[in-house]
Amino acid sequence: MRILVIGALGTIGRKLVPALVEAGHEVNVSSRDPQKQVPWPELACPRFTLDLLDAKSLPDALVGIELVYYLMHGMSDGQAHSELEAVAAKNLANAASEAGVSRIIYMGSLVSAQPKSEHMLARIATGEALAASGVAVTELRAGIIIAPGSAAFEVMRDLVGHMPLALVPKAIDTQAPPIALVNVLYYLVKLADMPETAGMVLDAAGPEWLSYKDLMLKIAKHLNKSIKIIVLPGLPIGLACQVLGVITSVPQSLAKALIAGLAEQLQAKPDELRALIPQSLIGLDQAIEMLLTEEQVQTYPKRWQDGVPTFRNFSSLHGFYVKAAKRTVTVAASPAAIWQVINLLGGKHRYFYLNSLWAMREWMDFALGGSGRNHGRSDDEALKVGDRVDSWTILSAEENDCLVMRFGMKAPGGGGMQISIEPINENNSKLEVALYWHPAGFWGLVYWYFFAPWHGWLLYGMTKNMGRLAEKLQQQLS
Template identity: 40%
Template sequence: MTEETEGNRHAPGTEAASPPGMRLVFGASGYIGTNLVPRLLEAGIPVRAAARSPTVLEARGWQGVEVVTADALKPETIEAALRGVDTAYYLVHSMAAGRDFGRIDLEAARNFATAAAASGVRRIVYLGGLVPAGADTEHIVSRQRTGDVLRSGTVPVTEIRAGIIVGPGSAAFEVMRDLVFHLPVMITPRWVLAKSPPIALDNLLEYLVRAPAIPEAADRILDAAGPEYLSYANMMRILAEEAGRRPPRIIPVPLLTPRMSSYWLRLVTAVPTPVARALIEGMRQDFDADAEVIRRLMPQDLLDFRASVHRAFEAEQRHTVAARWTEGAFAFRDYRPDYAYYAKRAGGSALARARPEEVWKVVLSIGGENRYFYLNGLWKIREILDWMVGGPGLNYGRRDNSELRIGDMVDSWRVIAMEPQRRLTLFFGMRAPGAGVLEFELTPEGDHTRISATAYWHPAGVWGLLYWYALVPAHLFIFAGMTRAIARRAEALDQARKQPDEELDDDTKPVP
């Protein structure tokens, strides 16, 4: 029996009339969390968002959201995040951690269940995955066991299990998108013939928003699915048609296993390789869903796959996709749906013995006559190569030598985002198979300032990925050297600022 008494229970599909309590979105920086928080706000529900990096959440620009730092592997941070929470969404998984993600998932779930019980949480809502009969892949088994661990605590758990989620940023959707846009012919294992009931992101979010207010959803596992079962081959065909592309020719090969096919994913998709590999290895069989219960408890109009894809592309074109500061943002992909949602990245950082003001002055002086602070010869070679293929690589100059504003050109770069003394984002303007940005970020650390430079690259298929990997050797040291050079210049500015004060002090000292 949950905390609601029989007298307080509501009819299936209805919600409690009392005002909703605080809901914690644990794992708010992930794909579902990033999309769920705005939906909760739209419903008038107070939200606390938790992630290991609060700066990632702050960059979302959510108004009225309490942002907290929490790590599922650090119990003391979980307890603080859960304080005063009525309902907690558990949206954490560790597939990106590599081979050991199964053990990490279970440890994190145990920590969360214990902290939720100690904090008086009324309900945990966990988003798991559909579990086919005889499932043995670590990705699927880990999701199932995570739910079991959460249920082993004393807090009632609503586990919603979903298969392929259709929306920008969904790992399975993005793998299919990358395949459709960049491989006209696919030699695949027979998993492309396996069937699954994909669900639209909007439909899944609606279930997540409504579930905590449904008493009958407590202590239950609910399968969530769209209205049709489709093979992965059919999904890719429909996706191609909605994108205005010719559907790829798919040739299933019985000897090519999902594990074998997962090894070449690094050259096909920008989805993080551990995540993509875990998904592919779990596609060996049909996924069934018993969705009758969830549809009865929370009725809604369900989108079919074609309508779901159409809505996903439409959301991107309207720029309504909730994304990381750079990851997935349509503008940073040059408004190209065929450029990968997930970005490859490389960067470096250095600590400057200077105030953010001095560091910011140096950052704003990038390009033009000042060039790029470090290994300018390499930058020159890249610019000449771009010019040789008709690009703007040799377009040197800037509007002002010391100031920048959004829309300014810095050589072949364009300023697309800026937060004074905090962040500067430049869009890559040279010719290449993909789109990218270079972002500088300043973080105060006591009397010092950390300057970070990160390149984000959204590749266009195989050639875009090969282009990125060819630059990896240079990336290993160029951004570290650039940030060190910026730090040194900022320290010189800071010292010059202090010098007049020191001379004045010397002049006003009494003569002994």
């Protein structure tokens, strides 16, 4: 079939797309961010940038499409996410109906018997909005998915990985049936060939039910961490939301939306789905081990992305979700001229602005036993993958396009710098310098926010001076 996967670059989508291609389908993909790279460029899937809140952006992506996978949610979009989700789902469903799409497979969430949290209500409302247009909908509901980037899993990993003691509300005893990502993918792929499931709501659950407390202790065991969890019956969930929203690397709005539904006992009737699509369900321990093994794979894209093991120094304790500080300027110069300026990095120009602040950070690292004072470059003529620029290691060097370097000083987390160029027209280009950080728990977040004001100041001057040098160079070349 010709399939469109909406949300193809998310936790599930990035694994679902290659699985659908392997099953013989022709797959188109969509995302909200046109700059985000696909993890499988070799598949050459046609790609569309969609704004689901803008109905006009949808028709082109749906031409000739028979089946749509809808993997979107808006929990990271702030307090009004449920209303926005309903509008997005309605727009997609109407456009799919007009395009003659046969069916929509919606990845929803297990809910309680009487849902109250905005997260659960939004999941139900989205399913209803998709079905309202008349297009047949198959809804697959799952609870906590054990996968890198799964927000619920990442919140718990961040908590147990970096706190020896956790004071938690009584709701931590609520039970859930976590399920391995590989099992969810198998269900999703098989449902493509089962039109008879149209109109059905199917529950996907793992082989065991356990409390969130027990789940956290399991994760801690696999991370070789020790944590004492003390239940305080009177502790409000709202307070827990505020505290965990600070501790975790997961975007705060997303983390709070999930935690708000902690006390609601999930309901699941998985027998119907298991009878339709039999498979061997992976236990929790094996699922966690599979996840940790995957995080040691030494591959990475040319640009920074959430969760890439190389960017996190191959540490399962470094937050999956990245913190970022960016500055973009328009420069009256060609990409080639800007690249020549980038190639001066680490030499006598160092970082183009307030090098004394960089030097202070290097002395701090040196005092802690690090190599921050180890100045210089492996190659003074060119930037090449694997080479050193002061305490940075070059991960990607695409001439006239992008430079990615990993941070090498001692710090509670892993991060790096990305300098990218985007041509605008014959005479102008965009230059962006970004600092990225995967925090190691609470102290990693403290480290990031402590330096955040300095980052803004440094990036402002750095991009401005780099732009000026590029423009002077362009005038010399003209």
